[in-house]
Amino acid sequence: MDELLLRSLTPGVLGILVRRGAGFAAAEDAVQDALVEAVRVWPDDPPRDPKGWLVTAAWRKFLDATRADTARRRREDLVDDEPAPGPVPASDDTLQLYFLCAHPSLTPSSAVALTLRAVGGLTTRQIAQAYLVPEATMAQRISRAKRTVSGVRFDQPGDVATVLRVLYLVFNEGYSGDVDLAAEAIRLTRQVAAAIDHPEVAGLLALMLLHHARRNARTAPDGSLVPLAEQDRSRWNTTMIAEGVEILQAALARDRLGEFQAQAAVAALHADAPAAAETDWVQIVEWYDELIKLTGSPVARLNRAVAVGEADGPRAGLAALAALDDSLPRHTAVSAYLTERDGDLPKAARLYAEAARQAPNLAERDHLTRQAARLNSRL
Structure with a gap:
């Protein structure tokens, strides 16, 4: 089958x-x-x-x-x-289904679940496993979402930006259960890209490909996280990287920059570096500047502080970080990293331990705990 x-x-x-x-x-x-x-x-x-x-x-x-x-x-x-059995019409309403499942009246989590069920063809059990929730809970979420969109006319124009946002949420869920949601998001985004000739659609597809190309190198055999700088780049999928870069270059050539293209440009610069030390951090800072102009995203500002720390030194990075809200997710982890690079190991160890307590998932908590232990062993 x-x-x-x-x-x-x-x-x-x-x-x-x-x-x-x-x-x-x-x-x-x-x-x-x-x-x-x-x-x-x-x-x-x-x-x-x-x-x-x-x-x-x-x-x-x-x-x-x-x-x-x-x-x-x-x-x-x-x-x-x-209707009598026979050949089905050649028209494809898939794109309208994307718009319907990403309807603005739905919460992001409901839109994602409905997209995976109605457009992705996944079962409720598969979606529940992927999100680590009981099947009954996911069934209720999907049922509510279907009721919400039941009165929406199928021929109403949809919002491409909302569709892309939902697909990006699917991609960021990654993998759990028996369905690879990152791969599924790439498959669905290819469908949208085939139907809509828009540089931001291409930008999202390029972004997904460039990130997914590094997947095999992100974890060690014991399941622990491997930071980007320490990854074995020979394990990166060069075919996927080449495809992502080609798609991105064609999108950027149209001179209609959007946030997904800017994020993909950052990912492409990481993918282009043969080694971490050869990363073009100056260009990465410039792309984060573009992304911040487009979105004003606090997360983009946080990532920019890391890039500044690599391009201009840890103290410049810490200065950029100081201008940001310290309640931002992963703010403490970034502060720990830049503080360690600046040479204050006792403070960095304390910050790593604090960041571990704030970590959103077990893998990050274990990684940050190990960083704190590593520094404490040196003190």
């Missing part, structure tokens, strides 16, 4: 059902039921037209559910007008 094929067909099938008049929530349930049926039937009896098979099966599931719901008797005309 080709699970990736099923997931790639899901949005097109869902779009066809909605175009035929099915409500979004009912159509999505019917598609999920059809996918379950495909998993059961296809290994022994593979269809010649997988998408057509899914459309027929999902439509029948929808009709069965509609007939069984007495509150929907007013839809009998729709029920009795079942």
Whole structure:
């Protein structure tokens, strides 16, 4: 059974059902039921037209559910007008589904979950595992999201920026459970890039590729984090880096700079350096300046302080850091790193220990704890 094929067909099938008049929530349930049926039937009896098979099966599931719901008797005309089996339309409504799942009325977490379910074709169980929450909790979240968008017209124009933001959130979840959300985000973003010719869409795809290319080098065999400067760059995926750089260069050439292009430019400069010591930190500072102009992001300012510390020395970095709110996530960790580079090891050890207590996840906490222990052993 080709699970990736099923997931790639899901949005097109869902779009066809909605175009035929099915409500979004009912159509999505019917598609999920059809996918379950495909998993059961296809290994022994593979269809010649997988998408057509899914459309027929999902439509029948929808009709069965509609007939069984007495509150929907007013839809009998729709029920009795079942389209004949045959080739499905060539039009693809996937992009409209992205816009619907990233509707501004949804919370970010709900938009991500609905996108993974309706467009990504993942099961509720898979999404729950990826987010480390009970399946019942995720089912409720998806159900609420479907109810929220059920009254939205399918042909309404969507907001590309919101779609990109949702996909970026998916990518940043990384990997847990049996679904690689970073790889899934790249697959979905490729779909959007194929449908929308916009430099920021290309910029997001380039950013994902450039970050994902370093994935294998980010952790040691024992699972501990490996900082960028200490990573084995021979383990980076050079094919993915080359693709990301090519996509980014084409986007930048259009002279319509956006935040994802600026972030991708920083990632490209890291990827281009044969060794950490050869990183062009001056250019990275300049790209962070551009990013801050575009977004005013406190996180970008924090990352800029690190880059300044590398380009102009740790005291310059600490001066840039001093201008920022010390409640920013990872502010203390950055302060510890720059303080160590400035030579104040006792203070750096204390800051590393404090940063470990503030760490958002176990991997970062363990890494920062080890940094504190390393310095304390030298004192």
